[in-house]
Amino acid sequence: MKVCEAVIDDIKQIARDTMQVNLKVEANVLQTIKPGQFVHIQVNNGTEHMLRRPISVANIDQERQLLTIVFKVFGQGTAKLAVYQAGQSINLLIPCGQGYPIEELQIKKALLIGGGIGVPPLYYLARQLAKKNIEVISLLGFQTKADVFYQQNFEAIGQCFVTTIDGSYGYKGVVTDVIKQENLLFDYYFSCGPTAMLRAVQAELTNYPGYISLEERMGCGIGACYACVVPSKDQATYKKICQDGPVFQANEVSI
Amino acid sequence: MSDLTVQLPGLDLKNPIMPASGCFSFGREYSKFYCLSQLGAIMIKAATADKRLGNATPRVAETHAGMLNAIGLQNPGVEAIIDHELPFLQTFDVPVIANVAGSTIEEYESVARALKRTEAISAIELNISCPNVKEGGVQFGTRPELAAEVTQRVKAASNVPVYVKLSPNVTDIVEIAQAVEQAGADGLTMINTLTGMKIDLKKRQPLLANQVGGLSGPAIKPVAIRMIYQVYQAVTIPIIGMGGITSTDDVIEFLLAGASAVAIGTANFKNPMICSEIIEQLPHALKKYHFASVKDAIGKGHGHG
Incomplete structure (x- = not known):
């Protein structure tokens, strides 16, 4: 996982309140990403928005070095992300969490x-x-x-x-x-x-x-703040969605 | 190069910057971003006598220039922390401050006593101000006589200096600060979060499952500065300041108010490199405001030059 500035290659609306963004990301970072993992995105500089927004990886184009994310405009943070333009850059933590273990x-x-x-x-x-x-x-x-x-x-x-x-x-x-x-x-x-x-x-x-992928309001996105937890199946402990998930075996957690 | 060192009871700090308790877990996650030995110290997540699961989710909500949290002291219990978390931190050259929490004076004592068996901690941060658990913690921080009693008992039960973490959710923080100083506290850490609430407009109910949460981030910085400024004038023990720090200018402002060192919390979530970056930029900021050292800036905001 690393912090990186990614330049927006293109951004467009693909459905109601739904934006698709292609980001330029180094090939060696893209190579490490598994399906189901997410990126944790800074809304902008300054101090108004102190929390990042977790957004799943929707696609990767190794050849063009592009990472695709799709998000829904839900609140003030995502509304600000939606008006970014091609050429501007976004700060990412990448990649976060555990993906689908298809290998x-x-x-x-x-x-x-x-x-x-x-x-x-x-x-x-x-x-x-x-x-x-x-x-x-x-x-x-x-x-x-x-x-x-x-x-x-x-x-x-x-x-x-x-x-x-x-x-x-x-x-x-x-x-x-x-x-x-x-x-x-x-x-x-x-x-x-x-x-x-x-x-x-x-x-x-x-x-x-089966495997399911969960979402929750997150703080750090790296497992340090204990904000996004889900009870294990036996309710005896909590799993961290950002670090142990977001992908879990369907019988591993109690939702 | 300015002198960044600060010497406080039990803490020989190479610089005055440390991550705040609860925002940094036990360091493992952030050690992937930079070497933890760079830090002045580390305030680890609160320890209780037994494992605690914490509150239901949602546990966090963003607010203007800040956030609310109601984690609820989730932790694996003090014994597991000593056995499984502290050895990792011992591999770094950095003093560790253990945050001690509890529901009863006896629990606080037993956590402090348990920590005697480890060499891995340099000081205790006595958490009498967590607003997110129903029982205990916060009532010790809002009543001077209880604050004094728990301070005295934990001091007696531990073998390292005790810093008492003060709650801002009080009418007169000076009164509490003086009470714990008289009870033997070696220092103060302040401020904990301010109790707040956010209501979900669509669901027509508080957004956090716990309903209330602790407000942190830049939004609370003026409150922290004011409280540190007042307490600095009323006590002689050192203050570790916290509350919304995101920049070197903020660090200098806390030093001027009277803090001898500072902790950074919420800003780690926005920028996991923040502590490392502020440490790197601090000499430049001290120079900009004409201070030869960190020590030189402490308490200089009180109109005496």
């Missing part, structure tokens, strides 16, 4: 389940899985049509289902409705999204091994 797993067919702003880290994961010739099925859930992004990206890799809660696009309902309706065959699942969705996914897929 250690024997996977034939993976089910990726993303909800809202939980979708981006699954894209880099999907690409890395495809590179290893693992078949990928993606299941992306959004609130409404205006929120949908990255469908074509995932379709280029494998079968992709999109759901919206209001039915304005794709399946009407939530991701677990698709799991129930479609007879999906897979041996591992990987999920990232709101806690309510992760709980439903955990409950629906108890018989499958």
Whole structure:
């Protein structure tokens, strides 16, 4: 992990309140990043914003030395990040946390389940899985049509289902409705999204091994401040989301 | 090169900069960014007698020029800290200040007593001001007679100098400072966080799970400066100052107010290199304000040249 200044190559809106930023990052740093890891971003200089914002890695382009992040404008900090322009630089802690341990797993067919702003880290994961010739099925859930992004990206890799809660696009309902309706065959699942969705996914897929990625308000982002914790399954201890996670085995934590 | 050294009870500081308790864990994470031997000292995360899990999340919220936290003293317990955390810090050339917390005077005593078996600490920071736990801690910091009693008992139970960490959540901080000085405190650290709250507009409820949290960061710096300034005039024991420091100018301001050394907390989250950078820039800042040394600047904001 290191502190680095990254110049914005381009920044654009890709869905409602949803920004995609490509950042120029040194190749040797990019090489170390695993899918599921995040960068911890300074909002700006000065003292108004004292906390960084944790944002998942959505993609890496080694050749062009680009790191892609996607974030949703949620509060004052992300609103300021959204108005940055190409050519400006952002201060990053990179890379943070533990990613999806795909190198250690024997996977034939993976089910990726993303909800809202939980979708981006699954894209880099999907690409890395495809590179290893693992078949990928993606299941992306959004609130409404205006929120949908990255469908074509995932379709280029494998079968992709999109759901919206209001039915304005794709399946009407939530991701677990698709799991129930479609007879999906897979041996591992990987999920990232709101806690309510992760709980439903955990409950629906108890018989499958899986990994989930959690989010929480963070302080330091490196494991020193104990702000972002989640109880272990037995409730006897806490895991640090920024350092032990954000990716956990589905049965490792109590959400 | 200006002289950055400061000598305080139990602490031979090569410079006056140290990370504040609770913001630096036990040093491992920040040791990946710079060598901890650069630091004047390290104030480690609070220790209680037994392991504590702390509060539910969310535990932090950003506020203008600051943040609220309600971690709730999560720590593995003093014995685990001695066995598993302090040996790592002993590999660096840096004095360690152990933050001692508790719910009862007996717990404070037992933590202080437990720390006797390690050579790894140079001083104790007696935490009578954590606003984030329901029982204990903060009531000892808001009542002079209780503050004095816990200070006296911990002094008697420990074999290193005791610095008492004062709460700003009081009507008269001078009264508390004098009470703990009389009870035998070797120094003061101030200030702890100010109790605050943030309400989530969409959910219509306090954002932190603990409802209230401790406000830290640049937003509280003027409060810290004012309190240190007042206490400096009323006690003879040294003060380690903290509260919103982000720059060398801030460090000089704390020294002028009467702090002999300073701790940096929240700013570590924005810039993990902050302590190292401030140490590097401090000689230049001292020169800029015409001080030959750190010692030369201490208390010089009181109108005596």
